[in-house]
Amino acid sequence: MVDVRNDPYDDRVVVKKSGGGRTIAIILIVALAVVGVLFATGFWKADVSGGDMPEVSVKGGDMPKVDVDSKAVVVGTKKETIEVPTVGVKDNGEE
DSSP: OOOGGGOTTOOOOOOOOOOHHHHHHHHHHHHHHHHHHHHHHTSSOOOOOSOOOOEEEOOTTSOOEEEOOOOOOOOOOOOOOOOOOOOOOOOOSOO
């Protein structure tokens, strides 16, 4: 009797295929580790206490009055002189 598992002339190659789920899980674990390090070192903060709600007051039938501090927008006009090149057409004698 011949033992097939120990046959020196057997050229079979067994390839194990792993699913895509393992790769996705590894990527997610690495991403969570990076986010954890960023939070732990203080490089990335989740500070959400800085904003304030605007004050709004309303009387029946009126539009609400809102107190908001915003940037000033400056709008205006001014005269400009722009040099425009002269465009000429040469007649080459053909019609």
